[in-house]
Amino acid sequence: MPSYTAPARDTRFIxxxxxxxxxxxxxxxxxxxxxxxxDSVIGEGGRFCQEVLAPLNRSGxxxxxxxxxxxxxxxxxxxxxxxxxxxxxxxxxxxxxxxxGGQGMPHVLAFALEEFISSANHAFxxxxxxxxxxxxxxxxxxxxxxxxTYLPKMxxxxxxxxxxxxxxxxxxxxxxxTTRAEPQADGSFAITGTKIFISAGEHxxxxxxxxxxxxxxxxxPDSSKGISLFVVPKVLVNADxxxxxxxxxxxxxxxxxxGIHGNSTCLLNYDGxxxxxxxxxxxxxxxxxxxxNAARLGVGIQGLSQAEVAYQNAVAYAKDRRQGRxxxxxxxxxxxxxxxxxxxxxxxxxxxxxxxxxxxRALCLWGALQVDLSHRAATEQERADADALIGLMTPVxxxxxxDRGFQxxxxxxxxxxxxxxxxxxxxxxxxxxxxxxxxxxxxxGIQAMDLCGRKLAQNGGAAIQAFFRLVGEECAAAKGDExxxxxxxxxEKALGEQQAATMWFMQNxxxxxxxxxxxxxHYMTLMGVVTLGWMWLRMARVARAALAAGAGDKAFxxxxxxxxxxxxxxxxxxxxxxxxxxxxxxxxxxxxxxxxFATAV
Numbered sequence: 001m002p003s004y005t006a007p008a009r010d011t012r013f014i015x016x017x018x019x020x021x022x023x024x025x026x027x028x029x030x031x032x033x034x035x036x037x038x039d040s041v042i043g044e045g046g047r048f049c050q051e052v053l054a055p056l057n058r059s060g061x062x063x064x065x066x067x068x069x070x071x072x073x074x075x076x077x078x079x080x081x082x083x084x085x086x087x088x089x090x091x092x093x094x095x096x097x098x099x100x101g102g103q104g105m106p107h108v109l110a111f112a113l114e115e116f117i118s119s120a121n122h123a124f125x126x127x128x129x130x131x132x133x134x135x136x137x138x139x140x141x142x143x144x145x146x147x148x149t150y151l152p153k154m155x156x157x158x159x160x161x162x163x164x165x166x167x168x169x170x171x172x173x174x175x176x177x178t179t180r181a182e183p184q185a186d187g188s189f190a191i192t193g194t195k196i197f198i199s200a201g202e203h204x205x206x207x208x209x210x211x212x213x214x215x216x217x218x219x220x221p222d223s224s225k226g227i228s229l230f231v232v233p234k235v236l237v238n239a240d241x242x243x244x245x246x247x248x249x250x251x252x253x254x255x256x257x258x259g260i261h262g263n264s265t266c267l268l269n270y271d272g273x274x275x276x277x278x279x280x281x282x283x284x285x286x287x288x289x290x291x292x293n294a295a296r297l298g299v300g301i302q303g304l305s306q307a308e309v310a311y312q313n314a315v316a317y318a319k320d321r322r323q324g325r326x327x328x329x330x331x332x333x334x335x336x337x338x339x340x341x342x343x344x345x346x347x348x349x350x351x352x353x354x355x356x357x358x359x360x361r362a363l364c365l366w367g368a369l370q371v372d373l374s375h376r377a378a379t380e381q382e383r384a385d386a387d388a389l390i391g392l393m394t395p396v397x398x399x400x401x402x403d404r405g406f407q408x409x410x411x412x413x414x415x416x417x418x419x420x421x422x423x424x425x426x427x428x429x430x431x432x433x434x435x436x437x438x439x440x441x442x443x444x445g446i447q448a449m450d451l452c453g454r455k456l457a458q459n460g461g462a463a464i465q466a467f468f469r470l471v472g473e474e475c476a477a478a479k480g481d482e483x484x485x486x487x488x489x490x491x492e493k494a495l496g497e498q499q500a501a502t503m504w505f506m507q508n509x510x511x512x513x514x515x516x517x518x519x520x521x522h523y524m525t526l527m528g529v530v531t532l533g534w535m536w537l538r539m540a541r542v543a544r545a546a547l548a549a550g551a552g553d554k555a556f557x558x559x560x561x562x563x564x565x566x567x568x569x570x571x572x573x574x575x576x577x578x579x580x581x582x583x584x585x586x587x588x589x590x591x592x593x594x595x596x597f598a599t600a601v
Contacts (some may be wrong), residue, residue, distance in 0.1 A: 001058070001424075001426065002057075002058070002309070002313050002425065002426030002427070002429075002430075003054070003312070003313065003316070004049070004050055004054040004057075004120050004312060004352070005046075005050060005312060006042075006045070006047070006050055006116045006119070006120075006308050007357075007361070007468040008043055008046045010043050010358060010361060011042050011112050011365070011552075012039065012042055012114075012154060013555060013556070013560075014361060014366075014539075015038060015040065015042070015365060016035070016193055017107055017546070018538055018542050018544050019108065019361060019365060019366065019369055020107060020146045020540055021038070021106065021369070022034075022035060022072050023308055023373055026378070027372075027373075027376045027377065027378065028104075028376045029095075029105055029106050029287050029372065029376055029457040029539075030105060030106055030372075030376070032103070032105050032107075032405060033105055033106050033109060033219065034280065037105070037109075038109065040409040040442040040478055041105075041109045041113065042109075042112060042113075042178025044089075045091065045112070045113040045116055046090070046116050048059065048085070048086070048089065048122035048297065049113075049116040049117055049119070049121075050120065050331075051081050051119040052085055053120035053124055053125075054120040054121060055078075055459065056076065056077075056078045056079060056082060056121055056124065056262070057120065057262075057429070058072065058073075058429065059076060059077065059078065059122065059123040059124075059126075060076035060077075060078070060079060060121065060123055060261065060262030060533055061123070061259075061261045061262055061429050061433075063077060063261075063262075064076060064254075064261040065138075065203070065250055065261070065263070066263065066266040067202075067253065067254045068581050069088070069488060070376065071202065071250040071251045071252070072202065072204070072251070072349060072460065072575075073128075073202040073203055073204065073251055073254065073260070073264045074203075074204050075203050075204055075205060075264065075267070076261075078123060079205065079262065080122065080204055080205055081465050082457065083127065083128075083157075083205040083206075083493075085125075085466050086128065086157070087156070087157035087158070087497060088096075090159045090251055091113060091117075091128075092128045092131070092132070092155070093155055093156065093157070093230050094110040094113065094496040095107045095109065095110035096110055096135065096155045096218065097139070097155075099137040100147070100151040100155050101109060101151075101153050101155045101156050102155050106368070106369070106376075107368040107369075107371045107372050108306070108365055108368045108369050108371045108372060110368070111297075111301060111364055111365055111368035111582075112365060112368075113307050114129070115297060115301050115304060115308070115361065115364065116305075116587055117305075117391075118130075118301060118302045118305035118306070119303075119305040119306070119308050119309040120304065120309070121262070121393055122259075122306065122433045122456060122588070123261065123262030123263040123318070123433070124262060124263075125302075126199050126263045126410060127160055127200045127203065127205055127263065128157065128160065129159040129295075129298050130160070130161060130162050130163060130199050130200050130295070131154055131157075131159075131160040131162075131200075131210075132293070132294060132298070133163055133290075133291035133294045133295045133377055134161030134162065134210060134212050134250075134291060135151060135154050135155060135161065136161060136213075136290050136291060136294045137163075137212055137229070137287055137288065137291045137597045138150060138152075138154075138231070138278065139151070140280075140287070141229070141278050141279035141287040141290065142231070142278055146231060146276065146278065149188070149241070150210050150231065150237075150313060151213065151232075152209060153208070153216060153241075156205070157206070158206060158208075159207070159208040159209065159210055160200060160203075160205060160206045160207065160208075160209055160210070160483075161197055161211070161212065161426035162199065162200055162201055162209060162210070162212065163197040163198075163212050163213050163288065163291045163292070163295070163380075163538045164197050164198055164201075164211050164212065164213040164214060164232075164268065165177075165195070165214050165288065166197045166198075167179065167193065167194060167195060167197060168194060168196055170448055172442070173224075173248055174214060174224050174227060174285060174444050175222070175223040175224035175225075175226075175227070177193075177214055177215070177216060177227065177268065178216075178275055179191065179192065179193025179194070179195065179213065179214065179215040179216065180192055180193060180215055180216055180217075180218070181215040181216065181217050181230055181275065181277075182218065182272075183217070183218070183539070184274075187276075188274050188275065188276055189215075189217075189230060189274075189275050189277060190271075190272040190274065190275075191213055191215055191230055191232055191249075191270045191272070191273045191274075191275045191301045192265065192270055192271060192272055193215060193270050194252070194269055194270070194543060195213065195267070195270070196255070196267045196268075196269070197255060197266045197440070198211075198265065198266045198267070198268050199263055199264075199265050200263060200264060200267030201251060201264060201265070201267075202234075202250075202251035202264055202266050203227045203264050203312075203380065206235075207235065207243065208233055208235045208243060208467075209233070209234040209322065210231060210232075210233050210234070210236055210266070211232045211233070211249065212231055212277060212278065212288070212291065213231075213232050213270065214227050214229060214230075214232045214233075214284050214285070214288060215227075215228060215230055215275075216228065216229070216437055217281055217282070217373055219420070220281075220282055224601050225282060226282050226360060227278075227282065227284040227285045227288075228277060228279075228281050228282055228283070228284040229277070229278040229279060229283075229284030229287040229288055230275035230276060230277055230278060230284075230320060231275060231276050231278050232247065232249060232270070232273050232274070232275035232276075233247055233292070234246070234247055235247060236274060236506070237267050237528040239414060239601075240250060246317050247273045247274055248267070248270065248272050248273040248274070249267075249273040250268070250269050250271070251264075251266045251267070251268060252268065253266070253267045254266040255267065256265075256454050256497050256578075258432050258435055258436070259312070259429065259432030259433040259434075260432075260436055261436060262347045263517055264305065264511070269381050269490060273298065274345075274485060275374070280453050281507055282323055283367075283552065284536065284589065285546035288417070290528075293391075293394055294439050294441065295441045296394050296397070296442065297311065297364075297367060297368075297371075297394060297398070297449070298396055298397040299362075299398050299402060299437050299440065299441045300364060300367075300397035300398040300401035300402060301364050301396075301401075301439075302402065302405070302434075302437045303398075303401040303402035303403075303404065303405025303406065303434065303437045303438075304357060304360040304361060304401060304405055305362070305405075306406070306430050306433055306434035306437070307353060307356060307357050307360070307404070307405040307406075307407055307408035307409055307434070308355070308357045308361075309430060310354060310408065310409040310412035310413065310427060310430040310431075310434075311350070311353040311354065311357055311408060311412050313349060313412065313426065313427065313430075314349070314353065314412035314413075314415040314416065314427075315350060315412075315424075316424075317340075317416055317419075318340050318341040318346055318350060318380075318415055318417060319341050320339065320340065320391075321339060321340050321416075322336070322337035322367065323335065323337055323338075323340050324337055324340075324343065325342075325573075326343070327343075328343070329432075340415070345385060346415055349412070349414060349415055350415065350579065351563070351566050351570075352408065352411065352570065353408045353411060353412055354563055355532075355536070355563050355567040355570070355571065356404050356405070356408050356532070357408065357538050358539070358560075359535050359539075359567060360401055360404070360405070360532065360534075360596050361530035362532075362535035362536075362539055363393075363401070363531060363532060363535050364397060364401070364539070366502070367393055367394075370386045370387075370389050370390035372386075372392070372523065373374055373386035373465055374386040374387035374390060380595055387465060387468065388462060388463040389458065389467065390459075391455060391458070391463065392455045392456075392458075392467060394465040395433060395448065395449060395450045395451040395455065395524065396447075396524060396527050396528050396531060398441065398442070398522045399442070399444040399447030399448055399451070399521075400445050400524055400525055400526070400527070400528025400529075400531075401528070402434075402437035402438045402444060403438060403444055403525070403528075404528065405434055406431070406435055406437070406438055408433045409427075409430045409431045409434040410431055410489075412427065412430070413427040413428065413430070413431050440503075443520060444521070444524075445520070446525075447524060448520035448521040448523065448524040449516075449517065449520050449529070450493050451520065452505065452516055452519070452520040452523050452524070453520070453526050455480075455580070456502065456505070457599060464502065467496065468499060470534075471495050471530065472492070473533065474488075474537060475488045475489075475491050475495065475537070475539070478486075478537055478540075478541060479492075481541075483540075483561070484537070484540055484541060484544060486565070486568065487536070487537055487565060487567075487568040488537060490533075490569070490572045490573075491530070491534065491537055491568065491572060492531050492574070493572070493593075494529065494533055494572040494575035494576075495530055496576070497530075497575040497576050497579040498523075498526050498527060498579070500574065500579060501519075501522075501523055501526060501578070501579045501582050502584070504519075504522075504579075504582065505519065505523070507584075508585065508596045512586065514586035514589075514590050515585050517586065518582075518584075518585060518586035518589045518590070519582035519583075519585075521561075522578045522579075522582040523578075523582055525574075525578055526574075526575055526578040526579060526582070529574050529575055529578070530572075530575060531573065532571065533567060533568065533572050536563070536567045537564070539560055539564060540560060540561055540564035542560075543557040543558075543560035543561050543564075544557075544561065547561075564567050
């Protein structure tokens, strides 16, 4: 049976030492994040995930969700009680505004907990996770009445929420949606249409579900410029806040999926359901992107999460499983075979998993800090700078994080050999569950195009230039340290490859946009490699200082330096190859006509 232990020590290292959030105590919200509170959230949150959520992961996958003839849905056994404990502990309120019942703490702590939840039980974590995105959209675009009606209950966890974009005929191209919203005399709208792939669309965890739905008003432009956003509760809410009659939205079916079986991914039918406009008419896409950007960061964490839990189990297996002898001679002469951990190729997979998970954790928590600073930094310029950085980095966290996270899950399955393919060991579930993260909330190809087609050029390229400057300055400073210099030099070279690739786009993509499309995924991967290298340089610097100061836990800091070196030697050289792939352009990629893709007979 697989197991999970929250990586509390590493999380504390990043939050307390690398990010040093104690130094931000003068900013709103951070005054509540004392060292004791941080330790408590990480420690107690980790224990909750280990002890309550992780034991339900496999059973939830095997049982799945059940749709009943009346359209109601039952979640797997144990999920309802686990959610009750989650809600009563207030885990969903950590970073929510105090005005509506939240604790107002930094997003850094909420992101740390989100990783633990997703590692312990990916499918379970999607229920409160989607509600967080709905809350963000209502906070930004909802009316005062809508906020008062929905947010206290949603933040408390009494109600959960969803986002409804996709329809059978449209996914990425939302201009093709056909769900319509007819104005009613009382100021509401009658919503009619079908939405598919709606995570947590119907369930028994809460008495109400607040759907945020994209639809088109009569006479709206027949494009993405004609989309509006509506709040459509599963159960209508009376003026006094009590629940009224059931709204006309029902679950038509539960999608049969490759993984995340414990989450009810639904087809929802809206048959004149009562809804209310959120924000302005025909401005729904901008409002929905508030949800999507929050969700994309959460999905990046899911890539990390599945890699982490798979890595933990692979390490335990590699220490225990005995096959063959070490290439340099028996490591354990008293036994008939050595643990497979002695074999370099097993080590390769495990070290790559360790380097990714710890580097990605640092990036996700650094990203969470930028979210905090974009709202809470002392000056308007600092807030704008943080907002630009996290906007630039969101497609990298989602796209590169889930691509690499899936690959790590597959590699950790490989460590098990044939046992990894057998259900009882649990590794195949991690692979199946990890796969969805590359697809939903915008496929990774879309993330790459968002990065290269929008984010690089935004505001005259200010964000990417700020990124280049930050990484370059830290490389220059680290080269003065004999221990860090080799790593800094390799990172500086990889950064140069990214800068050259950026320049190539500037010189070639305008003349032929296919060059941008053909190279976008390579560029996103290249930026992911460089960005994790930056995080590893930061972690190595902190570890080096801790060792020089004689800090305890010497083995932990020494392992950081070894892994940083491994990352620099084994990941950063990929930057050059990725740049060369990008600079190959699009001619060969686009040369075949449609018939050329047929298999010859």
